[in-house]
Amino acid sequence: MHSRQNLSFWTGEAGDPVMAAELCQSLLPVRQRVLGPEHVDTLTTRHRYAYWLAEAGDTATALLLLQQLLQMKERCLGADHPDTLTTRHEVARRVGEAGEPARAVALFTELLPLREQVLGSRHCSFLTSRHEFARWTGEAGDGESAVQMLRELLPLRRAVQGPYRPRTLTTWHELARWSAHCGDVGSAVEMLRELLSVRETVLGARHPHTGETRELLSRLT
Known part of the structure; x- marks a missing residue:
């Protein structure tokens, strides 16, 4: 089952989220039957789905699935468990994508100190929450603050996660986007x-994130 979970993850990372969701x-249901509905690995699969x-x-x-899962994780794992905070992060992010950037900012404002306390200021997951906080701050109307947050975050991501890691490149893209804005x-x-x-070079010319950068560059030039 771990191999199947890894296959779904790398399928999505390679640019095919539809197939990753199907996997x-x-x-x-296999994990629910073998491990039980509240086993940590089952909860992980629900989160990834x-x-x-x-x-x-x-x-x-x-x-909707994330909000249901968050309640289950808070009950089974505790409100401060790292996996619970990961699902809180996803809820906040998807709230923004559902059209409520100001609410997403409020959720990340609550989440960031908890993640820093539990994981530390240089943990990759905490840096990801900082990235999303900056992103939704911009979407909520404060582009200048978003630029400043991303400028501070990018060198930290390069130092901690590596200069060419996909998530470092995502912060780089967002900094360019908000700078232009x-x-x-x-x-x-x-x-x-x-x-x-x-x-x-890193993702390939046909990866969606590469296309996203190419499209933005084309619009600006």
Whole structure:
């Protein structure tokens, strides 16, 4: 079952969230039958299923599943368990994607100190929450603050996670996007040109994130 879970994860990371969601969906009843509905591995599969559904575009269903899962994790694992906080992160993120950026900012404002306390300020998951907090701060109307947050976060992600890791590149892309939004188009274009070359090398020319950077660069130039 662990191999099937890993297969779904890397399928999604390779740019096929639809297939990743289908793989998780087929694995979930197996884990429920063998391990039980409240086993930590079963809860992980439920989380990943909702995650890949959202990545595939079904935000509404994913958010409903995540909210249900969060209640279960709080009961089974505790409110401060790292896995519970991971699902809280996803709920906040998908709330923003469902059209409520201000509420997403409020949820991340509550979540960030908890994640820092439990995981530490340099933990990858905490850095991911900082990224999403910056993103939704911008979407809620404060682009200048988003730029400042991302400028502070990017060198930290490079140092902790590596300069060419996909999530580091995501922060790089967001910094360029919000820089352009705030009027610094020249710097944004320069960042995007360099980033596009890196994403093509690391992710491949056909990966959705590479296409996202290519599209933004095309719009700005």
